[in-house]
Amino acid sequence: MSQDQRDLYYHDPFHDDQRTSETLFPFLGPNSGIRDDSSPPNHQRFHDYMGLTHFFNGSSDYNSQATTFGYSSSPSQQVFAFQDEQKPVMDHGNLEQAKEERRNEGKKENQQKGVSEDGGDSSKKVNKQKKKDEKKPREPRFAFMTKSDIDHLEDGYRWRKYGQKAVKNSPYPRSYYRCTTQKCTVKKRVERSYQDPSTVITTYEGQHNHHLPATLRGNVGGMLYPQSMIAAQGAMMASGGSSFSHEFLSQIPHGFYNSGGGANSARPNCNFTTSLTQATVLYFLDPSEFLGIDFIVSNVEYVDTPLVSYFLDSYDESDDGEVVNDIYLNMEYFNIQIHKFSERDLAFHYLIGFRKFVAYFDLNLSVNIITRKFLNNIMVNQLASRDDNLVTIFRNVHVFVGSFTYTTDFIVFEDIGKSIESELSKAVMGKPYKDLTHLKKDYSKGLISFTNIWDTYIYQMPHMVILDKESPIWDALGRKARELGSIQKELDKDKTFQADDSHSDAFTKCA
DNA sequence: CGGATTTGACCAGCGC
DNA sequence: GCGCTGGTCAAATCCG
Ligand SMILES: [Zn+2]
Numbered sequence A: 001m002s003q004d005q006r007d008l009y010y011h012d013p014f015h016d017d018q019r020t021s022e023t024l025f026p027f028l029g030p031n032s033g034i035r036d037d038s039s040p041p042n043h044q045r046f047h048d049y050m051g052l053t054h055f056f057n058g059s060s061d062y063n064s065q066a067t068t069f070g071y072s073s074s075p076s077q078q079v080f081a082f083q084d085e086q087k088p089v090m091d092h093g094n095l096e097q098a099k100e101e102r103r104n105e106g107k108k109e110n111q112q113k114g115v116s117e118d119g120g121d122s123s124k125k126v127n128k129q130k131k132k133d134e135k136k137p138r139e140p141r142f143a144f145m146t147k148s149d150i151d152h153l154e155d156g157y158r159w160r161k162y163g164q165k166a167v168k169n170s171p172y173p174r175s176y177y178r179c180t181t182q183k184c185t186v187k188k189r190v191e192r193s194y195q196d197p198s199t200v201i202t203t204y205e206g207q208h209n210h211h212l213p214a215t216l217r218g219n220v221g222g223m224l225y226p227q228s229m230i231a232a233q234g235a236m237m238a239s240g241g242s243s244f245s246h247e248f249l250s251q252i253p254h255g256f257y258n259s260g261g262g263a264n265s266a267r268p269n270c271n272f273t274t275s276l277t278q279a280t281v282l283y284f285l286d287p288s289e290f291l292g293i294d295f296i297v298s299n300v301e302y303v304d305t306p307l308v309s310y311f312l313d314s315y316d317e318s319d320d321g322e323v324v325n326d327i328y329l330n331m332e333y334f335n336i337q338i339h340k341f342s343e344r345d346l347a348f349h350y351l352i353g354f355r356k357f358v359a360y361f362d363l364n365l366s367v368n369i370i371t372r373k374f375l376n377n378i379m380v381n382q383l384a385s386r387d388d389n390l391v392t393i394f395r396n397v398h399v400f401v402g403s404f405t406y407t408t409d410f411i412v413f414e415d416i417g418k419s420i421e422s423e424l425s426k427a428v429m430g431k432p433y434k435d436l437t438h439l440k441k442d443y444s445k446g447l448i449s450f451t452n453i454w455d456t457y458i459y460q461m462p463h464m465v466i467l468d469k470e471s472p473i474w475d476a477l478g479r480k481a482r483e484l485g486s487i488q489k490e491l492d493k494d495k496t497f498q499a500d501d502s503h504s505d506a507f508t509k510c511a
Numbered sequence B: 001c002g003g004a005t006t007t008g009a010c011c012a013g014c015g016c
Numbered sequence C: 001g002c003g004c005t006g007g008t009c010a011a012a013t014c015c016g
Helices: A003-010 A015-023 A063-067 A096-106 A235-249 A260-263 A319-333 A372-378 A431-437 A475-493 A501-510
Strands: A079-085 A140-149 A157-165 A173-179 A187-192 A201-205 A229-233 A301-304 A305-307 A349-353 A357-360 A369-371 A390-401 A404-413 A427-429 A440-442 A447-451 A455-458
Touching: A369 A372, A372 A404, A404 A431, A427 A431
Parallel strands: A229 A455, A357 A427, A369 A404
Antiparallel strands: A079 A140, A079 A301, A140 A201, A157 A173, A173 A187, A187 A201, A305 A390, A349 A357, A349 A390, A369 A427, A390 A404, A440 A447, A447 A455
């Protein structure tokens, strides 16, 4: 059994590549705002973030936990995906898990029968006539496996526990939750893995029929803050926070938000954080949104979200190898390190799975990099070290920023000290991510913005950058930096943070 | 108090 | 039908 279980978790990178690409990222749901997709081409899976940004917002306010985030200690976790399918077959075996799932599928839920109607006698309301017998086609489910000490992971939605049962052969119980939003029938189960007690398995069923629990608690904001905008701030800015959002937002021209306009306005994908207190509150994407009818497969599978490809062990001539070599060169070439409190700091909070981290941007870096150890902290599957500093390439890593979801690749290194102080972060986002997120920045204001087709998120960087045009930093940064400087001048003239195309382009050029 | 959780009773499938 | 089991209900209980 344990072996079967292993199959569950472990997927051969090479063989799975293909399949996972389809099953792991079935983001394009039928009601996806993005049309024209009926069939997401495979080749799009990687850089087409538009295809995957389907999310909901979840509001969440568990600041408490947020305050401790950081790239440090917390026991990280991980995630993965999953999914379940309906078509039988393919069982790799048996994993009782799968079986269980399947069995469940067979059943339906009969949720509240509501009725009863005592009809007369039959004591028990056996009356199962249940008119129209809600067949309830069993919604597909899919699970996330996360390394965590906490059983019930925050995912942005409000849940009400409605049951708990002992799991067969497991010392850990399984809890049942239902979305608290009226009329929403989404459910989820949470249980700790028997095989690996360090991980929690969260299985979702159904799709939310609402946008968010609108729990902007404590906020005042409901009124004046545009839904499509998010102003979050970094932990280090916590203290001065309260004045931030207000002040900042007041500078934003009306046309900016709601850029999505019409059709999109109907689906408020984002929430804004009130961040009046401290840590940035990040939202989690709704896993159920990942489901697409076209992707219903068969039983449940648990897969690490990021696919591991040990290209070095395979063929030197592979594309991956080439890419990496190219990258390697860039790494060598790039020798400016990000130091703590450096003016070059461009950081933001992001999320991999359910865990929040801090990442830095290095706009001169041609790739996204991350350390092996860090990944091992997050992943269930552990990466072995190699002789080389270059470990592997991780594809399709989900990175959540606010309610935005991006899928990008990371080059895994044993040590990324050349690019950033190890204490600062274990990951540095480079150009790929910058392009993917349409990153824009405003050094003077210490803001970073991410944009997808519908919305824009604006984050306050952990460190406000004091721009000094005479600073030697510019020399170090080279031409790019100068470009930035000139743009900065423009910005200084125009205090307003505009979003019109012309400006966007200017911003974009920065990187 | 209102909302969330706890917890044993109930229920529907399934294998036999 | 019987017993087992995952899943649900709902009354009692807890909690801020
Ligand atoms: Zn819901």
